[in-house]
Amino acid sequence: MVKPSMKKSDPRVGRLRQYALLLACFCTSSCLALWKLNIGIQMRQLLPPGPKPAPQSDNYYSVSTTNMGISDEEWERLQKALNWPGPDQLITQLNLTTSPVHSTFSVVEPKNSYKVGENISVIITARDHNKNLKTYGGDFFKAKLFNSELKASVYGEVVDHRNGTYSVVLLLPWEGQAEVSVRLEHSSEVVQILKKYRDSSITRSHYNGHFEGPGPNKIRIREVVECNLKWGGEGSWRKRNCCCEYKDIKTGTVWQCERPIKLSCDKLVHHSMGRLESPLNAFQNQLFTKKLTNIAVTGDKININVLGNTAGKGTTERCRSGLTTPVPAGFYFKDVWKSFVCNTQQLNSAQMRNCLKNKIIYLFGDSTTRQWFEYLERSVPDLKRMDLHTPRTGGPLMAVELKNNIIVHWRPHGVPLRFTKMLITDLHYISNDIDEIAGGPHAVVVFTIFAHLVFHPITFYIHQLAKIRESVVALLSRAPQTTVIIKSGNTAGRKDIFQSDWYARQLNTMMREMFRDINGVIYLDVWQMTSCHYLNENVHPGPVIVANEVKMFLSYVCPI
Helix, strand or coil, rough: CCCCCCCCCCCCHHHHHHHHHHCCCCCHHHHHHHHHHHHHHHHHHHHCCCCCCCCCCCCCCCCHHHHHHCCHHHHHHHHHCCCCCCCCCCHHHHHHHCCCCCCEEEEEECCCCCECEEEEEEEEEEEECCEEECCCCCCCEEEEEEEEECEEEEEEEEEECCCEEEEEHHHHCCCEEEEEEEEECCHHHHHHHHHHHCCCCCCCEEEEEEEECHHHHHHEEEEEEEEEEECCCCCCEEEEEEEEEEECCCCEEEEECCCCCCCCHHHHEEEEEEEEECHHHHHHHHHCCCCCCCCEEEEECCCEECCCCCCCCCCCCCCCCCCEEEEEEEECCCCCEEECCCCCCCCHHHCCCCCCCCEEEEEEEEEEHHHHHHHHHCCCCCCCCCCCCCCCCCCEEEEEEECCCCEEEEECCCCCCCCCCHHHHHHHHHHHHHHHCCCCCEEEEEECCCCCCCCCCCHHHHHHHHHHHHHHHHHHHCCCCCCCEEECCCCCCCCCCCCHHHHHHHHHHHHHCCCCCCEEEEECCHHHHHHCCCCCCCCCCCCCHHHHHHHHHHHCCCCC
């Protein structure tokens, strides 16, 4: 019985009602159901409101951890690493999104001068187009410190406080003037859209399958059809006349092509990139306009004066596996990268040749590792490309230097791949190629995989990494003296639904996390090297950046 002194809002009232209800209808199934219903109502009233889930289209699907090739525990860890805050509901008004014009940054307690090695703190405040402060995080800001005359720059990691404010700590590693640069790459509302399509089976990138075979009267028949990845549920792509399917036995990856009209499925000869297809509606397209994407944010107009005898130095730590990548990982000074990870050597051509003596270099991945091949081809004396009768940019490629027994291979990874027309038989999955390497102290394996996977669900990317990881572990088991280097993804020029840096950053996070505990693997972070340089961001970094990347790579091959 409720005492008269108790108010109706007193929580004890609810508990007493529950006890009375239980006693009144003890042991009856109908009353037990009523009891559970009453308890559920009380609990829902006490729970704080949670964020509204993002709407899911019919093309959203889930993939089991078994299909990805990882454990449930690892999937939970990866999801935490991928977590990115944002609005708790779908934003449909442009004026409520983050404005690069009205957002600002300021240096915390600026001083007249600083010393080399000190830090400065920067606060970023996000506002919408109505100049109102944002109340949630998720904006994709980039920050750096730079000096154009000295060709110096350093990367800053933006910390999201999830309330519309962000902070950056920037190192002052050189003597002289310095300026802060903050750019809004994407608003949190755009990231919400990117996240939706990252997890979606909606096709954004199409590919072509080129079929060839004999016809009547000795006429060669050629047909071109659309192809794509089959992943998740019934497949991430369906056509009206589906399908020829090609399953890789080792990785389990399934590639499918629309069935040709005249030729059979076994007549697939060439692969090439096809059209891009945007899934965005009119409102979403407004959010991706150039006026709102990758725009400089206005900040304090102050001169940061750094005093010291010279520029700061990198570390003297010997380059080896097992080293962590700090923030910043290094800095540019007079266009030379000075690493805080390990002792980066500025090797000349003769020293590069001596470093690579009696080495076989295997470069796998995409055109960014091909840039490394081309740099070595230009820089190492007498290293000559062999004519393998393959496309000059599509490969596979090989260069040799006979006197010092140097061999350099480059091969693109398997489909999906947005390359020009090339033989489908020349496209191998990285894990399969690693399985064919004997390894040893003379072998150096480098791989990257990111630029061509941003068009597809991140669960497929995890599947690819899991297979590569299995092969790397097996390689290091049979030949532990093999040098294995992961080249991270770099920033890109495009900032759209197809090739946003937010996608690349997410893939980098996955790559680092999945190889974090693998002994003997070296993670070479080029994200910071491409993010803070003065050259315009491009999926194919400029020559000066590539030169610094390769010299960092060689510092691991031949550490001192």
